[in-house]
Amino acid sequence: MNKQKLLIALTEDEKKDFLPPKVLEKLEALPLEIEWLALPLESTEEWPGILADKKPDALMAAWACPRLPDDLAVGEGGLQYVSYLAGSIRKLVPRELLVQGLQVTNWGNSISRTISECALLLTLSAMRRASYWSVAMHRDGGWKQGLQTVTQSLFERRVGIHGFGNIAQQMVPLFKPFGVEISAFSPSVPDAIFEELGVARCNSLEALFSQNDVIIELAAYHERNHHIVTEDLLRSIPSGGAFINIGRGAVVDEAAMIRVAKDRPDDLQFALDVYEKEPLAQDSPLRGLSNVALLPHIAGPTKDRRCDSTLIALENLARLAEGKAIEAAITPEQFDRAT
The missing domain is CATH 3.40.50.720 (NAD(P)-binding Rossmann-like Domain)
Incomplete structure (x- = not known):
């Protein structure tokens, strides 16, 4: 059985915050094929071609990731899960992809x-x-x-x-x-x-x-x-x-x-x-x-605790690898209420 492919699209600063060494070690221990994509891209026009070429089952991303294409293939045979390590997914994920079955989580209650x-x-x-x-x-x-x-x-x-x-x-x-x-x-x-x-x-x-x-x-x-x-x-x-x-x-x-x-x-x-x-x-x-x-809207995750969000992602990536349903996936109704 082939391993699920995870594409990690982060800037170097995002990687340092969300994937410090101890968390990265846990990620690399998961039964996943991991591929890294350094952001930012030279041009966001590259993004659809990268996704088509790499065909990831899962995507881990944060603020710097370009928006997913509206016509992206999702679900079985396409992108199944997006672990967005930050807050609102509106700028990253078109609502229609949720309707079509894409599972998406964010930093949630972390x-x-x-x-x-x-x-x-x-x-x-x-x-x-x-x-x-x-x-x-x-x-x-x-x-x-x-x-x-x-x-x-x-x-x-x-x-x-x-x-x-x-x-x-x-x-x-x-x-x-x-x-x-x-x-x-x-x-x-x-x-x-x-x-x-x-x-x-x-x-x-x-x-x-x-x-x-x-x-x-x-x-x-x-x-x-x-x-x-x-x-x-x-x-x-x-x-x-x-x-x-x-x-x-x-x-x-x-x-x-x-x-x-x-x-x-x-x-x-x-x-x-x-x-x-x-x-x-x-x-x-x-x-x-x-x-x-x-204060300038900084009550949320402090720089040293952004990795708490990644721990939610790791649990769900383990579930994905085992063929289980993702927990705390965002519904279209929750998407509509988000600010």
Whole structure:
């Protein structure tokens, strides 16, 4: 029986991040015929011919890989599986190929713990106003002003989470040591998951925002959730609170958030990793606000943890070699919901 052929199309930098020596060793131990393709190509016009010539059963790729041809043969006798080591597959895989049976996975839940880690970082940064003091001390020679300087602690606070998917669920154990009370608004998540993690179910967004000191935004983005976080909700966060967004920028009415941030510079903190339009405009009013901490959408996999994504790929490549179905393959419906 012939081995399944795997084509790995990565740049040198991608290879270093996604396939460090220990992970590469595991890959090379799989019963696969492996062929390497160094990216970037001199011309993307070469790409269809390369695929036709090499006829891989599986493809491992990341950000630099050219888009797959719309008329690519997939399934039995063609390309069966694409392990996309990054996030959204929209720029790589035409939807029609999924419909025709191409199995595709991305980094999936492998990034949940690093995003959760960043949520904790941003929460602590907001409560302690770390972003403000870092700039003030470096640029302005700033120093605290006795009792007039106010910072907050996370210990024994009330934390509300909007959205309770895998990232939020992995975040709970990171926050528990602070003795916080955690509640979440996510109508579609079963009660059993709330009970297992010791999280209270909140029955409305109004209650979530008004009854918690820290709000962490993690709701999925779709048409119904566009600007679901309104000015009224943001204004209802209690004094001394914080709003953290590591989910999707367009879930929040950004113009309204800017108004609230300007109106409450001393008693409400914001810490953001995502924005309605990215990259964040140079002249965005969010820049320069003393109560707003900003990160450039880096909550996802850190450089040293990108290899976590490859471990998912290795499990599925082993399944492919054994003639088993791929796990966590992206469906056309999931493709449509992706941003």
